[in-house]
Amino acid sequence: MQSTRIPTDPDDPLTAAIAPPPDESPAQREVRLREEAEAKRINDEIEERLKLDRAAWKRHKSSFKLLLLGQSESGKSTTLKNFQLAFAPNAWQAERASWRAVIQLNLVRSINHILDILAQEMSKAPTTTSPISSPYIRPTTAQARLDNPTPASSTASGLDRSSTPSPTERSSSPPPLHFTNAHALLKLRLVPLRRVEADLKQLIGAATDELAPDSSALPEGVAEDANAAVLFDGTLSRRRPAEFYVRSNNSWRETLLSAYQGLHKDSTGEVRAAATFDGQSKLEDATEIIASCADDMQALWNDPVVRDVLNRRKIRMEQTPGFFLDDIPRIAVRNYEPTDDDVVRARLRTLGVQEHRLVMERSGISPLATNDVSREWMIYDVGGSRTSRAAWFPYFDDANAILFLAPISCFDELLQEDRRVNRLEDSFLLWKAIVQSKLLANCIIVLFLNKYDLLEKKLRSGVKVKKYLPSFGDRENSAPVLAQYLHQKFKDQHRELSPQARRPFYGYVTTAIVSDRPSPHRVVSDPPPLRAYAEHQGHRVHARCRYVLPLRRFYPCISADRLLLVPLLLPPALRHAVRDGILRHNLKKADFV
Ligand SMILES: Nc1nc2c(ncn2[C@@H]2O[C@H](COP(=O)(O)OP(=O)(O)OP(=O)(O)O)[C@@H](O)[C@H]2O)c(=O)[nH]1
Ligand SMILES: [Mg+2]
Numbered sequence: 001m002q003s004t005r006i007p008t009d010p011d012d013p014l015t016a017a018i019a020p021p022p023d024e025s026p027a028q029r030e031v032r033l034r035e036e037a038e039a040k041r042i043n044d045e046i047e048e049r050l051k052l053d054r055a056a057w058k059r060h061k062s063s064f065k066l067l068l069l070g071q072s073e074s075g076k077s078t079t080l081k082n083f084q085l086a087f088a089p090n091a092w093q094a095e096r097a098s099w100r101a102v103i104q105l106n107l108v109r110s111i112n113h114i115l116d117i118l119a120q121e122m123s124k125a126p127t128t129t130s131p132i133s134s135p136y137i138r139p140t141t142a143q144a145r146l147d148n149p150t151p152a153s154s155t156a157s158g159l160d161r162s163s164t165p166s167p168t169e170r171s172s173s174p175p176p177l178h179f180t181n182a183h184a185l186l187k188l189r190l191v192p193l194r195r196v197e198a199d200l201k202q203l204i205g206a207a208t209d210e211l212a213p214d215s216s217a218l219p220e221g222v223a224e225d226a227n228a229a230v231l232f233d234g235t236l237s238r239r240r241p242a243e244f245y246v247r248s249n250n251s252w253r254e255t256l257l258s259a260y261q262g263l264h265k266d267s268t269g270e271v272r273a274a275a276t277f278d279g280q281s282k283l284e285d286a287t288e289i290i291a292s293c294a295d296d297m298q299a300l301w302n303d304p305v306v307r308d309v310l311n312r313r314k315i316r317m318e319q320t321p322g323f324f325l326d327d328i329p330r331i332a333v334r335n336y337e338p339t340d341d342d343v344v345r346a347r348l349r350t351l352g353v354q355e356h357r358l359v360m361e362r363s364g365i366s367p368l369a370t371n372d373v374s375r376e377w378m379i380y381d382v383g384g385s386r387t388s389r390a391a392w393f394p395y396f397d398d399a400n401a402i403l404f405l406a407p408i409s410c411f412d413e414l415l416q417e418d419r420r421v422n423r424l425e426d427s428f429l430l431w432k433a434i435v436q437s438k439l440l441a442n443c444i445i446v447l448f449l450n451k452y453d454l455l456e457k458k459l460r461s462g463v464k465v466k467k468y469l470p471s472f473g474d475r476e477n478s479a480p481v482l483a484q485y486l487h488q489k490f491k492d493q494h495r496e497l498s499p500q501a502r503r504p505f506y507g508y509v510t511t512a513i514v515s516d517r518p519s520p521h522r523v524v525s526d527p528p529p530l531r532a533y534a535e536h537q538g539h540r541v542h543a544r545c546r547y548v549l550p551l552r553r554f555y556p557c558i559s560a561d562r563l564l565l566v567p568l569l570l571p572p573a574l575r576h577a578v579r580d581g582i583l584r585h586n587l588k589k590a591d592f593v
Contacts, residue, residue, distance in 0.1 A: 063357075063376040067395055069434060070405030071426050072349070072384035072416060073321055075450040078512040079405060080356060080381045081344045087360045087377075092340075098253040099343045100336060101283060104290055105200040105208060106322030106347055107331055108193050111297050114306060114317070115187055121309050122179045122187075174312060177305055186303075189296045192289045199282045204252050208348065255279060287334055294332035301325045319409075319454055322347030345513050350383040353391050385417050389430075396439040404434060404447050408486050408509075409454035412468045422468065424486075431490055436497035447490055447507040455479045483509045 020032060068076040084092045201208045256279070290297075300306055310317060317325055322345070324331055331342075338346075358377040380395050382388065410423035435445060456479040459465070465472045465482055475481050487507050494505045 063378050065378045065380070065395075065398060065400045067380045067382070067392070067399045067402050068405065069382060069392065069402055069430075070384050070450075071407075071423065071430060072388075074384055074405035074407045074427070075448070075510075075512045076384060076403075076405050077348070077350055077381055078344060079403065079448065079450075080379055082512060083358060083377075083379065084356070085340055085344065088358050091359075092343075095253055095257065096338055096340070096343055098256040099338050099346050101200050101204060101256050101286070102208075102346045102348050103322075103324060103331060103338050103342050104286060104336075105197065105204065107297075107324040107328070108197045108200065108290065110317060110320070110323065110325050111190060111193055111293075111300065112197055114300060114310070115190055115193075117309060117313065117315070118179075118183065118187060118300075118306060121177060122183060125177050125179055177309060179305060183303070183305065186296055186300050190293055190300065193293060193297075196286045196289050200286055203255065203279050203282055204348070256283070287336070290332045291334045294328060297332060298328045301328065319457075341513070350381055352383055352388065353395060354381045355379075356381060386415070386426075387417065393439075396437065399440065399443050401444045401446065402434060402440060404431060404445060405450050406431060406447065406486075406490065407451040407454075408449045408483060409451040409458055411465060411482070412458070412463055424469070428489070428493070432493050432497055435494045436499065438499050441499040441503075445494070445503070445506070447494075447505075448510045448512075449483060449486055449490070449507065450510045450512055452479065452483060452509050453511040453513075455482065 020029065024032070068080060070076050317323060324342070324345075327342075330336070356379045358379055360377075380399075382392050382395075406427040407423070410427075413423045415421040415423055415426050431447070434440060459477060459479050459482070465477055466474070472482065472485060475485065487509065490507055491505050494503075494507075
C-alpha cells in the first residue's frame with residue numbers, strides 16, 4: 001500500500017520530523033505504513049465517536065424536558081411509572097422484575113409495623129388464657145384459630161367480640177384488648193421478617209427509608225409561607241448555588257436485576273459462578289422466608305384484635321404508601337412476579353433528582369407519539385421533602401414543562417418532615433412559589449390534584465373538611481365539591497402570580513393508581529370516583545370509558561370533540577406545547593372548569 005503525502009516544504013521542521021528515514025528498508029517501510037494505517041483507523045474512530053456524541057447532545061438538547069414536582073408522597077414517581085408503562089412498554093417490561101424486592105419490602109415493612117404496634121399494646125394489656133399455650137404446637141394455620149376460636153377459647157380469651165360489654169366497658173373508655181397466646185405465637189413466628197427487612201433494605205439502598213419527622217423548629221418569626229417561597233426565589237438560588245446531586249436511579253435496579261438473572265439461570269440449569277453475588281442468596285432467602293410466613297402474615301392482618309388495635313390508633317394501613325397487605329396470598333409465594341399494577345403501586349422514596357430518559361416506543365398508542373412531538377423525553381423525578389427542594393433549581397432553566405402534583409386527600413394530614421405543617425397548605429405554598437417563579441415563566445405548568453380516590457374514601461368515612469380547612473365553610477362535605485373548590489383555589493393563584501399574564505392553566509383531578517381492584521379485568525360496576533366527578537361537573541364521558549384506571553388506560557377514550565376524564569388532557573396539552581413552543585390558547589375548551 002502506498003502512502004499518499006501532501007507535498008510540503010522540505011524545510012518545514014514538522015515535515016522533516018515525520019518524513020520516512022532516507023535509508024528505510026522495505027520491511028521497515030511496511031511496518032511504518034501499518035502503524036500509520038492503525039493510527040488513521042483510531043483517529044477515524046475518535047472522529048466518528050465525536051460525531052455521534054455531537055448528535056446525541058443535539059438530540060438531548062432537542063428532547064422534551066418535563067419536571068415532576070410536588071411534596072413527598074404526592075405521586076410523582078407513580079405518575080412517572082404510568083408514563084413509562086404507557087409509552088415505553090418494552091423498557092418497562094425489561095426492568096419490571098427488579099421491583100419484586102421493593103414490593104416484598106413494602107409488604108414486610110407493613111407487617112413489621114403492625115408487629116411493633118402489637119408488641120406495644122401487648123406489653124400494656126394482660127395476657128389471658130388461650131388454648132394455644134405451647135409454642136411447639138403448630139396449628140394448620142394460625143389464621144384458622146384466630147378467625148374461628150373454639151367457644152371455650154372465646155370465652156376464656158375474650159376473642160368473642162360480639163359478647164355483651166360489661167357496664168364498665170360501656171363507659172366512655174374502650175373495652176380492654178384481649179390478646180391471647182396466639183398473638184404471642186404470631187409475633188414469634190414472624191420474627192424472621194425483621195432480617196428480611198434489613199436484607200432487602202441493604203440491597204435496595206437508602207431510598208427504602210421513609211422520612212423521619214423533623215422536630216426542629218423554624219426560627220422565631222419566620223412564617224411558613226416565607227419558608228416555602230424563599231426556596232423558589234430565582235435570585236437567591238443563583239447567589240447561593242444549591243446543593244444537588246443526581247443519584248443514579250438505575251443502580252439499585254441493576255443490582256437487583258443481575259441478582260435475579262443469576263437466580264433465573266440457576267433454575268434453567270446453567271452453571272452459576274461459585275461464590276456469586278451475595279445479593280442472590282439474600283433475595284432467595286427473603287423470598288423463601290416471606291413465602292413460609294404467608295399464613296402467619298395473613299392471620300395477623302385478618303385478626304380482629306389487631307384490626308381493633310389499628311382502629312383505635314386511627315392507623316389506616318390501606319392508605320399508607322406501599323400497601324400490599326390485601327395481596328399476601330399472591331405476593332408471599334416463591335415464584336412471585338410483580339404485575340404492572342404492583343409496580344405502579346410500589347413505594348420507593350425518591351432521593352435527589354433522578355433523570356429518566358423516555359423514548360416513545362409505539363406510535364398510535366397515544367397522541368404523543370405523533371410527528372410533531374419529540375419522541376424522546378427527559379423526565380426529572382425529584383424528591384419532594386422540604387430538605388430536597390433546593391436541589392430542584394438547576395433543572396428549572398431549560399425545563400419545557402412542569403407537572404405539579406398536589407395530593408388533595410391530605411387536607412387533614414401533617415408533613416412527615418415537619419409535624420407542624422398541614423400537607424395541603426404546604427402543597428399550596430409550593431404551588432404559589434412555582435407559578436410565580438421567573439425562571440419558569442416560559443414553562444407550561446400542569447397541575448394534578450392527585451389521590452382523588454383517597455379523598456373520596458376519607459370523606460365517606462366521615463372526616464369533615466371544614467374542621468381542617470375553615471375557608472371551605474358550609475359547602476357540601478363531598479369529594480367533588482372539595483375537588484372543585486381546590487381546583488379553583490389553585491387556578492386563582494396561578495392567575496394572580498404568574499409572571500406571564502397569558503400563560504394558560506391546566507389543572508386536573510387525578511387518581512394515579514388503581515385503587516379498587518374488584519376483578520382481574522377490573523370491571524367496576526359503580527361509577528368510579530373520577531367518573532363520578534366528571535359527571536358531577538356535568539361533563540360527558542365517553543361510553544367506552546367504563547372505569548378509572550392509571551393514565552395509560554385512558555388513552556383509548558381520547559376523542560377530540562368530547563370532554564374526557566382528566567388525565568387524558570395532559571398529553572394533548574404537552575403535545576401542543578412542544579409544537580408551538582409555548583402553549584397557545586388553541587386547545588379546545590376541554591378544561592374542567
Ligand atoms: N390511593 C392512591 N395512592 C396513590 C396515588 N398516587 C400515588 N399513590 C401512592 O402514594 C405513595 C407515594 O407515591 P410516590 O409516587 O412514591 O410519591 P412521590 O411524590 O414520588 O414521593 P417522593 O419520592 O417522596 O417525593 C405510593 O405508595 C403510591 O402508590 C393515588 O392517586 N391514589
Ligand atoms: Mg418519588
